[in-house]
Amino acid sequence: MTAVAEHPTTPVAEAAPAPVPEHEHEQKPRDILIICYSGELEKTWATMILASTGAAMGAKVRIFLTFWGLQVFVKDQKRITGDNVMQKMMSFMQRPGISHRKLSKMNFFGMGPWMMRKLAKQYNVASPMELLAVAQEMGVELMPCQMTMDMFGLKREDMIDGLGEPVGAATVISLLQGGDAPLFI
């Protein structure tokens, strides 16, 4: 009894949040959700590096492919996609496929990307395509956006193998609400 009287602050100290024990940090890492929105070479590269590394770190990684980001996952050999003239023109103006990405800056009619690829090879940096293969092998989930598929007139046979079922924004929001670490690229 006397001990309690001598420490009147004890109940307050107990009410404060307990420090997180060290082992709590070693629990299953958060899932990662990358919203792949952009289609430029440097951003595609960033997406692929982070996705493959996330999977290597033991995290579940999902990539939502939308707008220009979805164009990256059209088969490389596809030249023109879409049903109507405008959709076809869009694919003509910006060729889809992971090997045909342009830089957002310093593109210089393809000289920028050519130099980037040359430097990457010289410094043994894996290409976006190599990283995509690794990511898929390590279980990274690719979720195409249904709305973008419709708007660009893209069909399943236009897309690379291994894509999941097309989904919508509600799936993205629900994953974020569930605590996925978000990356908008």
Next chain:
Amino acid sequence: MSTEQIAQIVDAKGLSCPMPIVKTAQAAKGLASGQLLEVLATDPGSTKDFTAWAKATGNELVEQTVEGGVYRFVLRKK
């Protein structure tokens, strides 16, 4: 340490981020719990990266040395 057998060696020399980590993760998948994995890398960023990888995945970074620009990591599979 030296008495224990290394089960597998990953040669990631010359490779840039993120391939040393990716190759290590892929190799670790094939190992049994407690087995040792040796990784050789020349990417200076790998010192921090391998510490982070071990922490995130729960595998143990048993040994870490650098010699002549080659980083050597010995990891124990969780």
